[in-house]
Amino acid sequence: MPVLRWIRRNLVVIAGLLTLAYMIVPNIVVMVFSFNKPNGRFNYAWQRFSLDAWKDPCGVADLCGSLSLSLQIAFWATLGATALGTMIAFALVRYRFRARGAINSLIFLPMAMPEVVMAASLLTLFLNMGAQLGFWTVLIAHIMFCLSFVVTAVKARVMSMDPRLEEAARDLYAGPVQTFVRVTLPIAAPGIAAGALLAFALSFDDFIITNFNAGSTVTFPMFVWGSAQRGTPVQINVIGTAMFIMAISVVLVGQVIAARRKNNARP
Amino acid sequence: MSLTEAPPAPPAEPREPVLRKPSARKRLVPYWLLLPGILWLVVFFALPLVYQASTSVQTGSLEQGFEVTWHFQTYVDALREYYPQFIRSLLYAGTATILCLLLGYPLAYLIAFKAGRWRNLVLVLVIAPFFTSFLIRTLAWKTILADGGAVVDVLNTLHVLDVTSWLGWTESNRVLATPMAVVCGLTYNFLPFMILPLYTSLERIDGRLHEAAGDLYATPATTFRKVTFPLSMPGVVSGTLLTFIPASGDYVNAELLGSTDTKMVGSVIQSQFLRVLDYPTAAALSFILMAIVLLAVTFYIRRSGTEDLV
Numbered sequence: 001m002p003v004l005r006w007i008r009r010n011l012v013v014i015a016g017l018l019t020l021a022y023m024i025v026p027n028i029v030v031m032v033f034s035f036n037k038p039n040g041r042f043n044y045a046w047q048r049f050s051l052d053a054w055k056d057p058c059g060v061a062d063l064c065g066s067l068s069l070s071l072q073i074a075f076w077a078t079l080g081a082t083a084l085g086t087m088i089a090f091a092l093v094r095y096r097f098r099a100r101g102a103i104n105s106l107i108f109l110p111m112a113m114p115e116v117v118m119a120a121s122l123l124t125l126f127l128n129m130g131a132q133l134g135f136w137t138v139l140i141a142h143i144m145f146c147l148s149f150v151v152t153a154v155k156a157r158v159m160s161m162d163p164r165l166e167e168a169a170r171d172l173y174a175g176p177v178q179t180f181v182r183v184t185l186p187i188a189a190p191g192i193a194a195g196a197l198l199a200f201a202l203s204f205d206d207f208i209i210t211n212f213n214a215g216s217t218v219t220f221p222m223f224v225w226g227s228a229q230r231g232t233p234v235q236i237n238v239i240g241t242a243m244f245i246m247a248i249s250v251v252l253v254g255q256v257i258a259a260r261r262k263n264n265a266r267p
Numbered sequence: 268m269s270l271t272e273a274p275p276a277p278p279a280e281p282r283e284p285v286l287r288k289p290s291a292r293k294r295l296v297p298y299w300l301l302l303p304g305i306l307w308l309v310v311f312f313a314l315p316l317v318y319q320a321s322t323s324v325q326t327g328s329l330e331q332g333f334e335v336t337w338h339f340q341t342y343v344d345a346l347r348e349y350y351p352q353f354i355r356s357l358l359y360a361g362t363a364t365i366l367c368l369l370l371g372y373p374l375a376y377l378i379a380f381k382a383g384r385w386r387n388l389v390l391v392l393v394i395a396p397f398f399t400s401f402l403i404r405t406l407a408w409k410t411i412l413a414d415g416g417a418v419v420d421v422l423n424t425l426h427v428l429d430v431t432s433w434l435g436w437t438e439s440n441r442v443l444a445t446p447m448a449v450v451c452g453l454t455y456n457f458l459p460f461m462i463l464p465l466y467t468s469l470e471r472i473d474g475r476l477h478e479a480a481g482d483l484y485a486t487p488a489t490t491f492r493k494v495t496f497p498l499s500m501p502g503v504v505s506g507t508l509l510t511f512i513p514a515s516g517d518y519v520n521a522e523l524l525g526s527t528d529t530k531m532v533g534s535v536i537q538s539q540f541l542r543v544l545d546y547p548t549a550a551a552l553s554f555i556l557m558a559i560v561l562l563a564v565t566f567y568i569r570r571s572g573t574e575d576l577v
């Protein structure tokens with residue numbers, strides 16, 4: 001049987017593509033159901049095609065407010081975590097000092113702990129301090145859990161950097177600031193960008209830690225969570241689809257630019 | 268850790284005493300770089316754990332206030348009352364992790380060795396779902412697994428549901444609100460965390476090793492068993508950890524896709540903290556969860572013999 005033989009030879013490819021399908025199917029469902037006109041509150045069964053939700057994505061009370069709040073928090077959390085994380089990464093890779101091991105484990109632990117545990121313990125701290133739960137407590141929490149991921153991403157890049165490039169810059173009479181801005185930073189930039197992107201995605205999408213520490217503040221994931229009980233508006237699918245398409249386009253454009261740069265550099 | 272790759276420190280030249288002062292100041296540079304970030308982690312990560320430890324041995328009520336009484340009975344009571352949720356969490360997270368490994372390995376292998384010029388596109392497709400809020404995607408599973416939907420119909424026609432119902436994973440004629448739906452959601456949610464480390468470690472493997480194995484008359488299966496898989500171990504280990512740890516504390520999948528019979532320990536912690544306001548029990552529960560996870564992780568890392576992984 002040639003078909004069976006073909007299947008056997010390409011088993012890995014078939015299995016891999018099936019997994020890929022498993023990963024993409026929910027996104028397709030989200031996309032398809034953004035064109036649905038549901039009958040009743042729940043958008044789980046297909047009724048009929050409609051562009052209503054796309055014409056009026058902010059038509060649901062509080063939805064775009066929560067979206068903009070999430071974007072703001074993600075922006076500031078990314079800024080904070082990237083700045084602090086980059087500094088830590090440089091210190092860990094470029095300097096030998098005491099307590100390096102302890103600091104490495106302190107960085108690793110937040111990634112090795114179930115989110116509920118971190119969320120709950122942060123809440124006990126805030127309760128004990130009598131802090132007002134809201135924007136600031138969420139921001140503090142987000143910077144905290146994004147930090148480790150930024151450090152890991154930047155560290156990987158800084159480790160592979162050739163320190164001789166900086167020495168060369170110094171030999172050419174560049175001052176420390178000049179060396180950093182003109183040489184070190186551009187080389188480390190891809191790692192910092194990767195860390196920042198990761199922080200943004202993690203912060204924007206976080207539900208568990210936010211749910212514990214937000215008080216009555218509603219971020220976008222919390223809005224989605226709440227709507228799951230009350231009935232999900234189609235607009236949520238519109239925003240999910242838009243995010244998916246935007247992400248894919250950004251990455252593809254980045255790929256194209258990178259490929260072109262590579263081609264230009266070759267001759 | 269690439270301690271060995273680090274550049275050797277330039278030899279100190281203490282010829283001119285004037286130069287000594289700036290070098291002493293330079294020695295403080297790493298500490299200044301570390302200070303803000305580490306302070307943040309100490310205050311908002313480590314200190315809260317201490318607070319939580321103290322909360323877990325307090326007694327009292329919200330009205331009268333809580334007091335540290337070293338009441339360890341809370342731990343015993345919490346464990347006695349909620350051990351089904353603990354067992355369920357570990358069981359579901361473990362199953363999801365194994366499924367992630369089984370599903371993720373072929374895809375990681377495909378990207379690393381077979382995708383050719385499609386590699387970047389496939390990688391984008393693996394990462395892109397991250398950008399649609401995971402809650403929205405999890406809700407989509409409600410549609411996919413809906414009672415009387417296409418998936419349930421197919422599984423029914425193939426008599427798969429008869430078998431899984433007999434095993435207690437599903438109820439006859441429905442998948443939603445059963446353990447299978449929760450595990451399916453967990454697997455789906457954490458697959459990228461398995462695939463990416465697997466891919467990174469597979470990509471590092473020198474293709475010539477495969478050729479060499481072939482030259483030595485190894486069949487593809489033997490090559491995989493003796494060469495590829497052992498060399499991908501770092502990816503397997505970090506992928507398993509990145510899947511198992513968050514999955515064991517997750518409650519989103521259990522709440523959205525499951526029923527009251529599939530509640531995981533995360534749900535209990537959440538409702539004790541945010542609804543029942545029984546802080547000592549909630550703190551004790553989350554400490555027990557943390558302890559179990561850390562123990563399991565330590566044991567696993569020891570067993571797999573890759574301690575310098577992280």
